[in-house]
Amino acid sequence: MASQSREQPVGRSGSSDAVADERDDEVDARARRATAPPAISVEGLSKTFGSGPDAVTAVNDVSFTVERGSVVGLLGPNGAGKTTTIKSILGMVLPDEGSVRIRGIDVHANPRQAYRHVDAMLEGARNDYWRLTVRENLRYFSTISGVDPNAVADRHESLLAQLDLAGRADTPVRDLSRGMKQKVSLASVLATDADVVFLDEPTLGLDVESSLTLRRELRRIVAERGLTVVLSSHDMDVIEDVCDRVVIMSDGQVIADDSVTSLLGGFDTHGYRIRGQDFDEQTVAAIRERFEVTEVERFDGRVHVEVATDSAGFYELTDLLEAHGVTLDAVNTVEPDLEEAFLEMTGGGAR
Amino acid sequence: MSSPDPTVPPGDAGGESAEAGYYHLAKAVLYREYLIFVRYPANAVGAIVVSLIFFGLLFYGGRMLAGQALTDSLEGIVVGYFLWTLSVGAYSSVSNDIRSDVSWGTLERHFMTPFGFAPVAFAKGVAKVVRTFLTSTVVLAVMLLVTGTTLALPVVTILVVATFTILSVMGLGFAAGGLSVLYKRIGNWLNLLQFGFVVLISAPAFELSWTEFLPLVHGSALLQRAMRDGTRIWEFSPADLALLVGVAAVYVVAGYAVFHYASRRARRLGVLGDY
Numbered sequence: 001m002a003s004q005s006r007e008q009p010v011g012r013s014g015s016s017d018a019v020a021d022e023r024d025d026e027v028d029a030r031a032r033r034a035t036a037p038p039a040i041s042v043e044g045l046s047k048t049f050g051s052g053p054d055a056v057t058a059v060n061d062v063s064f065t066v067e068r069g070s071v072v073g074l075l076g077p078n079g080a081g082k083t084t085t086i087k088s089i090l091g092m093v094l095p096d097e098g099s100v101r102i103r104g105i106d107v108h109a110n111p112r113q114a115y116r117h118v119d120a121m122l123e124g125a126r127n128d129y130w131r132l133t134v135r136e137n138l139r140y141f142s143t144i145s146g147v148d149p150n151a152v153a154d155r156h157e158s159l160l161a162q163l164d165l166a167g168r169a170d171t172p173v174r175d176l177s178r179g180m181k182q183k184v185s186l187a188s189v190l191a192t193d194a195d196v197v198f199l200d201e202p203t204l205g206l207d208v209e210s211s212l213t214l215r216r217e218l219r220r221i222v223a224e225r226g227l228t229v230v231l232s233s234h235d236m237d238v239i240e241d242v243c244d245r246v247v248i249m250s251d252g253q254v255i256a257d258d259s260v261t262s263l264l265g266g267f268d269t270h271g272y273r274i275r276g277q278d279f280d281e282q283t284v285a286a287i288r289e290r291f292e293v294t295e296v297e298r299f300d301g302r303v304h305v306e307v308a309t310d311s312a313g314f315y316e317l318t319d320l321l322e323a324h325g326v327t328l329d330a331v332n333t334v335e336p337d338l339e340e341a342f343l344e345m346t347g348g349g350a351r
Numbered sequence: 352m353s354s355p356d357p358t359v360p361p362g363d364a365g366g367e368s369a370e371a372g373y374y375h376l377a378k379a380v381l382y383r384e385y386l387i388f389v390r391y392p393a394n395a396v397g398a399i400v401v402s403l404i405f406f407g408l409l410f411y412g413g414r415m416l417a418g419q420a421l422t423d424s425l426e427g428i429v430v431g432y433f434l435w436t437l438s439v440g441a442y443s444s445v446s447n448d449i450r451s452d453v454s455w456g457t458l459e460r461h462f463m464t465p466f467g468f469a470p471v472a473f474a475k476g477v478a479k480v481v482r483t484f485l486t487s488t489v490v491l492a493v494m495l496l497v498t499g500t501t502l503a504l505p506v507v508t509i510l511v512v513a514t515f516t517i518l519s520v521m522g523l524g525f526a527a528g529g530l531s532v533l534y535k536r537i538g539n540w541l542n543l544l545q546f547g548f549v550v551l552i553s554a555p556a557f558e559l560s561w562t563e564f565l566p567l568v569h570g571s572a573l574l575q576r577a578m579r580d581g582t583r584i585w586e587f588s589p590a591d592l593a594l595l596v597g598v599a600a601v602y603v604v605a606g607y608a609v610f611h612y613a614s615r616r617a618r619r620l621g622v623l624g625d626y
Contacts, residue, residue: 047621049620049621058621084621087621087623090459090463091462091463091618092459092462092463092618092623093618093621093623094615094618094619111467112464112465112466112467113465115463115464115465116465118463119460119463120459120460120463122456122459123455123456123457123459124456126455126456126457127456127457127460128457128460129383129457131386131387131390131391132383132386132387136383136386139379140379140382140383141460142371143371143375143376143378143379144376144379144460144461144464144466144471145460145463145464145465146370146371146464146465146466147369147370147371148369148370148371148375149371149375149379150369151369172390
């Protein structure tokens with residue numbers, strides 16, 4: 001945290017002091033940010049289970065860093081090595097090679113020190129005790145994580161309010177709905193003093209509305225507290241919505257590590273959706289002859305055609321339409337989403 | 352996403368609240384045990400009833416078969432049965448609790464603690480032992496009423512001797528918990544060991560001196576002296592007390608070592624927490 005006491009320089013007073021102090025604090029913070037070790041640093045992580053012909057290399061020379069305060073999505077098809085990577089980072093799997101540091105602390109050499117900064121939601125709603133009430137879970141797991149629950153009581157109350165659990169705070173978790181149980185799991189992780197949080201499928205099994213609420217509150221809490229989050233999910237909407245960056249794994253290796261925007265930017269516009277009048281069958285047939293048509297829809301005398309092509313192809317398409325006397329009403333690009341990018345990079349998606 | 356407060360570097364927000372010490376840990380696990388005890392009394396009552404039914408079968412069945420012979424050794428049976436219920440509670444408290452966390456999904460969170468996995472497991476075990484003391488005391492009271500037996504009840508002596516005696520069993524529980532982490536569904540096999548406690552509790556410690564180094568044996572003999580003869584703790588010889596403490600320490604350390612090795616092996620194999 002920024003220094004609370006500071007010598008008062010002569011000749012400074014009032015608001016100019018406050019502005020100067022603020023500027024100094026910001027400079028201090030930037031300097032600390034620049035010199036502080038990253039939240040997570042994984043280097044050359046490898047793990048093979050079994051031996052001989054039955055040996056399975058789950059993780060093969062994986063390296064990446066996660067800067068403090070960022071939210072990173074870990075993606076990959078089943079068997080890509082995500083779980084082994086996460087468990088190795090958390091010290092639950094001993095890697096054959098490589099090192100893992102959390103805020104510069106070697107997790108395998110000094111686990112107790114590292115665990116002051118880490119918590120994880122790995123088992124969805126079964127991450128806490130259902131026979132205890134919501135509030136009791138928050139207090140219990142805060143203590144287990146090394147924090148006096150009385151010192152973070154205010155945080156607990158605000159978490160309960162933010163996740164819409166305040167009204168059920170004294171209800172045993174077993175009596176709550178699936179969505180609420182999931183929220184309690186998340187709350188019990190965020191209730192601790194951890195600033196590096198792992199969330200495995202935090203929205204699994206939630207309905208659309210609950211998922212949206214949880215994502216919104218997660219974004220808000222993460223931003224408010226400057227938490228570092230590693231999030232694993234099969235729901236690409238969650239990843240796109242919450243994460244700054246995505247690490248994609250396949251066959252035990254990292255195959256992409258970039259911001260969501262950059263990852264999508266690496267893919268050309270997938271196609272164009274054209275709405276026009278005076279489309280006849282001949283025109284549609286001519287388009288089909290030269291382009292990949294993914295959709296044709298007719299209504300109210302108009303035709304919607306979706307064509308998969310790049311920008312060069314688009315100009316050819318407009319020439320063709322002009323030659324056939326088509327009047328264009330609207331043209332929209334069809335952008336790739338993270339799911340398509342993921343499928344293309346991993347060569348087919350979930351196995 | 353970054354912190355809206357520029358003076359707080361991202362990721363510096365945590366780790367600053369008042370730290371919890373072992374006192375807080377002990378309080379948290381004891382309080383959780385208390386909550387479950389009062390919120391779900393059927394479990395505790397069920398355990399007491401089952402223990403008493405078992406004792407009833409032993410007492411009335413034995414009296415039909417052995418008659419006066421059983422009545423003559425009744426004090427010893429009551430003390431032994433009291434220690435057996437304590438031992439079973441202590442043993443299963445550690446091993447079953449770890450097994451339950453493994454199967455439920457909460458083991459990882461108890462593993463990722465700055466206190467260390469073993470101290471947390473030990474604290475949880477102690478909390479369950481406290482509960483077992485309460486239920487075993489009820490069982491003892493009912494046994495005394497049903498059989499009409501009179502025993503000396505030097506509370507401090509009983510507490511100290513019984514605690515050190517069952518510490519050795521907690522060591523076995525630790526070892527069993529470690530094996531559960533490693534091999535998972537072996538609970539039924541591990542529970543069989545509880546019947547072996549009967550042999551240890553009734554072993555003739557004073558005739559076969561080597562048996563004193565086994566768990567329960569020496570402690571059981573001292574507890575018999577305390578409850579049947581009214582011997583107070585300061586009346587035991589230093590050698591007796593040293594052996595009591597020594598056996599407890601050796602089995603706890605050995606159990607901890609097995610637990611530690613098994614957890615490490617489970618991490619090496621990638622099966623920690625998998626069920």
